[in-house]
Amino acid sequence: MPAEQAREIVVGALEYVTDLRFPGMLHGAVTRSAIPHGRIVAIDTSKAVAMPGVRAVLTGADVPCNRLGPADVDGPVLADRRVRQVGEAIALVAAVDEGTARRAAEAVAVTVEPLPVVADPREALSPDTPKLHEGGNLAGRIGFASGDVDAALAAADVVVERVVGTGAQEHVAIEPPGGVALWEAGQVTIWCGSQNPGLHRRKVARALDIELDDVRLVAGPVGGAFGARNDDPMPVFLAVLAKAAGAPVHMRMTREEVMAAGPKRHPFHTTVRVGFTRDGDLAASDMTALADTGPYVTSGPNVLKTSAEMSVGPYRVPVARFDGRVVYTNNANAGAFRGYGVPQVAFALETAIDEAAALLGIDPVELRMRNLLRGGDRHGLYGHAVTPGLRAAETLAAAAADDWWVSRREWQRAARGPWRRGTGIAMAVKGVGLGSGRGDAARARLICDINGHVRIWAGPNHTGQAIDVAYRQIAADVLGMDTAQITVTVGDTQLVPESGATAASRSMYAGGSAVAAVCERYKAALAEAGGPARLVELGRAEFEATFHLPDVADPGLIPPDRLGDHAPHLVYGCSAQVVRLEVHELTGEIRVAGVVCAVDCGRAINPGAVIGQAEGGVAQGLGLALMEEHRLDGGRPLTTSLENYLIPTARDVPEIRTVLVEGDEPTGPMGAKGMSEVVIVPTGPAVAAAVADAVGVRPARLPITPERLLEGLR
Structure with missing residues (x-):
C-alpha cells in the first residue's frame, strides 16, 4: 500500500513543517560560535537590536531555564559562559525577513577567550588534557564479561585481532531542521x-519554565530524520x-549550519x-571501543550500551567481553543515527x-552459519534467551543463495585490468525497542462514529517511513475493514498519547502492537454492542490501549537490579548482505556493481515500504x-557543505536486490518486527570483504577512500 502523501512528495507539492507560513510571521536566525572551545567574555547585541526590522535578540540570560536537559552535560539552550564546539548556538534573532534575521545574527558581537582544544578522543582521558566538564571528559563507560576471555583466547587455535576506525557521518536529510512556533492564549x-515529540515537549516546557500542558508539538510532515531529530x-x-x-x-537551518552544528554518527576506535x-x-570474543560524543552527552552512553550488546553480533560465543568508553571532545556533537552504535562494532x-575464514580455509558463509544464533538461543555476551522469531540462519542462507554470491568466481575471472573484481558477505543484528528494564511502551487511541468510520491516534511518529500507512493496514486486518474507513493521525502531542521515540527500530513493533491492541478492544465492544451506532449511543465509542514491550524473561548473566543498565533485547532483526564491486588497482577507485540485502523483518506488513527502507x-x-x-x-x-562532503547519488547507488526473509515474531503485530536500522549495518563490512577479495587488502577504516586504499596497496 503506497504512502498517502506519495504523489505530493514525488511532485513536490507536500507542505512540510518548514513550508508553513502565518500572517505577521517573523523569521529567526542563530548566532553561532566560530571557535571550538573558549570562554565567553562578552556578548554585545546592541548593533543587532538597532537594525531596522529586528524584533527580538535573545541570549542565554533571556532563557528562563537555560538548559536542554537536567544536567550540565546536556548543554545550554544558548551558550552563556563557554563554547565547546564550532557552531554552538549563542544568540537567537527574530526579524521581519530571513535576510535581515541572518544579518542581525552576524552583527551580534561575541568576545571569546580561546581555550585549549580537545580534538583527539584517545587523549581526552589523559590527566594533562583540559576538562570540558566539571566531572572530566569521560561521558560514560560500560563493561561486561561472561567468563575468562583471556584463557579462552589463549587456548584458541586461531586468534584474529583487528584495530579499526569508523568516521563521523552526516544524516543528510533532504529537509534541514526548522519549523514555526505560534503562541496563543499562553500556550x-x-x-x-x-x-520524539514527547521529549521535545518536555524540553520546551523546561526551558520556558511553563506547564507541559501548555506545549503542543506537531511533528510532521518532515523530510527525513535518520536519528537527527531525536x-x-x-x-x-x-x-x-x-x-x-x-x-x-519561522526558522530553518542552512545546510552549512547543519554540517557545523548538527549531530553526527559517533566516530569509533575499536579493537x-x-x-x-x-x-x-x-571460542571467544574480546572488544574494546572508544567513542567520541563531542562536547555534550546527548545519546553517547546509550549508543555505547547498544554497541556493547551487539559487539558479539548474531553469533553463539562461549565467552565474551566488552569494554567501552565514550568521551567528550570539542569535535562535532554526536547523536542518534540509524544503526545506533552497531555499524561501528x-x-x-x-x-x-x-x-579468520581466510586463515582457516573455511568459506565465510559456512564459518558464519556454523556459529549463528538460532531462535531461543542465549545471547553471546549477556546470556539471555532471544525470541524464537530470530531468523539469522535463514537470512544468511537467502543472501548466499543469490547468484551474485554463487557465481562470484566466474564474475571475478571476467575482470579486465586495471579493474579487479571481488565479492564480500557480512551479517548484522539489531535489537528492536529500547531494551529490557527501560519501561518501553507505545499507546493508541481510537474513536468510532455512527457510520463505523474509525479514527486512530497512535505513535511512534512518521518521519518519512510512512508508518501511518502500516498502522492503517494493521487496523484494517484486525477489524476486517477497508482502509478507506480508517484514518490515522501521528505526531501531534495534543491528540496522540505519549508513545516514545521513532527510534530503536520500534515504530512498527511497538506502535503497530498498540494499534492492534486498541482495535481488538474496539472489535470486542462492537460485537457486544451490536454495531458502531449503538456504541456511540451508549457513550462507549472511545478506546485506548498501551503496549508494553516485553522484557527478557531470564536476564541470563545480568544482575536483575542492573537490567536497565545493559537493557538486553528480547527481539532482534537480522540482515545479511552480499556486495560485488570492482577496484582500480592504479587509482584505488571503487565501483560497486550490486548489493543483495536479505532482511529478517518478521512478517512484512507493507512489503513495498520494507523494500524502500532496505534500499x-x-x-x-x-x-x-x-x-x-x-x-x-x-x-x-x-x-x-555538500560541495566537499560526498554522499551517494543516483549514479553511485547500484542495483539492490532485496530479499524479505519473512517469519513470525510471536510478540509483534501480525508477526512483524523492526528492520529499518539493521539494513545499514552489514554494508560496510561486506564492502571491505569485497575489496579484500578483489585486491588482497583488508581495509581497517571507513570510509574506504581511494587514498586509503592506495596506501594499503602500496
Whole structure:
C-alpha cells in the first residue's frame, strides 16, 4: 500500500513543517560560535537590536531555564559562559525577513577567550588534557564479561585481532531542521520535525519554565530524520524566540549550519580479538571501543550500551567481553543515527570473522552459519534467551543463495585490468525497542462514529517511513475493514498519547502492537454492542490501549537490579548482505556493481515500504563505507557543505536486490518486527570483504577512500 502523501512528495507539492507560513510571521536566525572551545567574555547585541526590522535578540540570560536537559552535560539552550564546539548556538534573532534575521545574527558581537582544544578522543582521558566538564571528559563507560576471555583466547587455535576506525557521518536529510512556533492564549504550538515529540515537549516546557500542558508539538510532515531529530534543539529555539518576539516565528537551518552544528554518527576506535577452533567454532570474543560524543552527552552512553550488546553480533560465543568508553571532545556533537552504535562494532567483528575464514580455509558463509544464533538461543555476551522469531540462519542462507554470491568466481575471472573484481558477505543484528528494564511502551487511541468510520491516534511518529500507512493496514486486518474507513493521525502531542521515540527500530513493533491492541478492544465492544451506532449511543465509542514491550524473561548473566543498565533485547532483526564491486588497482577507485540485502523483518506488513527502507539503508551504508566522513582539524570542520562532503547519488547507488526473509515474531503485530536500522549495518563490512577479495587488502577504516586504499596497496 503506497504512502498517502506519495504523489505530493514525488511532485513536490507536500507542505512540510518548514513550508508553513502565518500572517505577521517573523523569521529567526542563530548566532553561532566560530571557535571550538573558549570562554565567553562578552556578548554585545546592541548593533543587532538597532537594525531596522529586528524584533527580538535573545541570549542565554533571556532563557528562563537555560538548559536542554537536567544536567550540565546536556548543554545550554544558548551558550552563556563557554563554547565547546564550532557552531554552538549563542544568540537567537527574530526579524521581519530571513535576510535581515541572518544579518542581525552576524552583527551580534561575541568576545571569546580561546581555550585549549580537545580534538583527539584517545587523549581526552589523559590527566594533562583540559576538562570540558566539571566531572572530566569521560561521558560514560560500560563493561561486561561472561567468563575468562583471556584463557579462552589463549587456548584458541586461531586468534584474529583487528584495530579499526569508523568516521563521523552526516544524516543528510533532504529537509534541514526548522519549523514555526505560534503562541496563543499562553500556550505554544510548534510545527517542527521530531522523532520524539514527547521529549521535545518536555524540553520546551523546561526551558520556558511553563506547564507541559501548555506545549503542543506537531511533528510532521518532515523530510527525513535518520536519528537527527531525536534531541534537536530547534523546537526549543522556535518556542523561546516566538515568546520573546510576540509573533509567530519561522526558522530553518542552512545546510552549512547543519554540517557545523548538527549531530553526527559517533566516530569509533575499536579493537577486537576473536578466537576460533581449527574446526571453525567461535571460542571467544574480546572488544574494546572508544567513542567520541563531542562536547555534550546527548545519546553517547546509550549508543555505547547498544554497541556493547551487539559487539558479539548474531553469533553463539562461549565467552565474551566488552569494554567501552565514550568521551567528550570539542569535535562535532554526536547523536542518534540509524544503526545506533552497531555499524561501528559490526565493522570490527565482521572483518575479523572474514579474516579468520581466510586463515582457516573455511568459506565465510559456512564459518558464519556454523556459529549463528538460532531462535531461543542465549545471547553471546549477556546470556539471555532471544525470541524464537530470530531468523539469522535463514537470512544468511537467502543472501548466499543469490547468484551474485554463487557465481562470484566466474564474475571475478571476467575482470579486465586495471579493474579487479571481488565479492564480500557480512551479517548484522539489531535489537528492536529500547531494551529490557527501560519501561518501553507505545499507546493508541481510537474513536468510532455512527457510520463505523474509525479514527486512530497512535505513535511512534512518521518521519518519512510512512508508518501511518502500516498502522492503517494493521487496523484494517484486525477489524476486517477497508482502509478507506480508517484514518490515522501521528505526531501531534495534543491528540496522540505519549508513545516514545521513532527510534530503536520500534515504530512498527511497538506502535503497530498498540494499534492492534486498541482495535481488538474496539472489535470486542462492537460485537457486544451490536454495531458502531449503538456504541456511540451508549457513550462507549472511545478506546485506548498501551503496549508494553516485553522484557527478557531470564536476564541470563545480568544482575536483575542492573537490567536497565545493559537493557538486553528480547527481539532482534537480522540482515545479511552480499556486495560485488570492482577496484582500480592504479587509482584505488571503487565501483560497486550490486548489493543483495536479505532482511529478517518478521512478517512484512507493507512489503513495498520494507523494500524502500532496505534500499535506503543500503545506500546510506554505502556512503559510510566509501565516501561519507565529516572531517575536522583541531575541532574546526573541514567538510562544510555538500560541495566537499560526498554522499551517494543516483549514479553511485547500484542495483539492490532485496530479499524479505519473512517469519513470525510471536510478540509483534501480525508477526512483524523492526528492520529499518539493521539494513545499514552489514554494508560496510561486506564492502571491505569485497575489496579484500578483489585486491588482497583488508581495509581497517571507513570510509574506504581511494587514498586509503592506495596506501594499503602500496
